Amino acid sequence: MQNILEVQNLAKCFGSAEVLNDISFSLTQGEVVSIIGSSGSGKTTLLRCLNFLEQPDAGKIIVNGETLFDAQDPSTKLEKNLRHKRLHFGLVFQSFHLFPQYTAKRNITLAMELHAKERPDYRAEKKNILAELSVRADALLAEVGLSDKAGLYPYQLSGGQQQRVAIARALALNPEILCFDEPTSALDPELSAEVLGTIRRLAEIGRTMILVTHEMSFARQVSSRVLFMADGRIHEQGTPEEIFGAPKTPRLQSFLQNS
């Protein structure tokens, strides 16, 4: 099976601090990879590199055989191509970052509409396109179980509901790979459960996802593979059974004991 994502020897420094060091992994269609590790191990930076919010200092990012980033090749770093590359990935943030001035539904349709405006047939087909997007937004809201909240503003929603809208917003552009950056860390356990439920359903329907999380039991249940990061490296990786059932390195053993 062809890899949907291939990350090769990715490295990133902030000043003299090495945040990512020789990160390599791959992802096949429909796989859910969880990344675990203590704070400061580079998990978030890795996701930010994949979403082109940070530029790696070394390495390659290849999606569906297309090299999106190669530190050796300046032509892959051009600012003007960035936004199209970003569309391969979706990112759900730890603190949601919904747009406060828009309703739940508008948060979902905004990017879709702005992208639709660049279609050559937008002028002629405006009405149909907008109607289509509205239907799609309603479907996404239904998918995250928030059909009745379409007209509410973010501040009128609970944290869990906000995060589910953020998930729907990320899904709206149909990214090939959906990334989650500790999606439940800002939520209490009850609200976490509803967000995790949404993520679980996405895993069941075969979404390709990368999940940075501190929810160990959840990672164990939904992941096809788990990466354990420490000091900017992938310290150990394997199936959930291997990682949680039979951790090999002392580092992972002590991490799991403490969490």
Next chain:
Amino acid sequence: MTTFVTVSLKLLEGFGTTFLIFLITLLLAIPLGLPIALCSMSRFKPLRWLSRAFVWAIRGTPLMLQVIIVFYGPDLIGMPTSLSRMNAVVVAFVINYAAYFSEIYRGGIESVPKGQSEAGQVLGLRKDQIFFRIILPQVIKRIIPPMSNEIITLVKDTSLARIIAVRELIMEASTFIKTQALLWPLFYSGAFYLIFCGLLTILFNRLEKKLDYIKV
């Protein structure tokens, strides 16, 4: 009674000029402040320094002096066409207020969390789309209180126009001291400012309420 009517009409005339200075300054300085703010935040250092030096010079000198410089300055350095009195006032006011507004905008833009523009970025939006669709509406919400403050100051700053003999409200009122030895028209002129600022305050409060749905 007839004096009161005469005075009232004269003051109203002066208020017309005051209002005109106020309105034109607002209409031009509000948009002009934005490019200045963006330059002040530019990653290109020379542009940033230039913009910040400009703001420093404008905020660091009295508006009255700036009006004088704009009106008499061109003549001094031998430039042929100098501005009419009213135009000179408007030019000086627009430059001055654009500088102040730019700092309010800059504060507003910088106070929007970085996550907002990152959320736009990961959705593949262009920089201009992120700015106008995501950041700016939140900035507007945040800057209404400092902007109302500044705009109310502008109402009263218009009285500085009399330094180059533009017949605004205070100037009209003080003419009565010379011509008819009447001091009270000057005090009376205060009522015009007071009422106008009162109306503005009500307007801004409404605007603030209207944007209440944006919780930032």
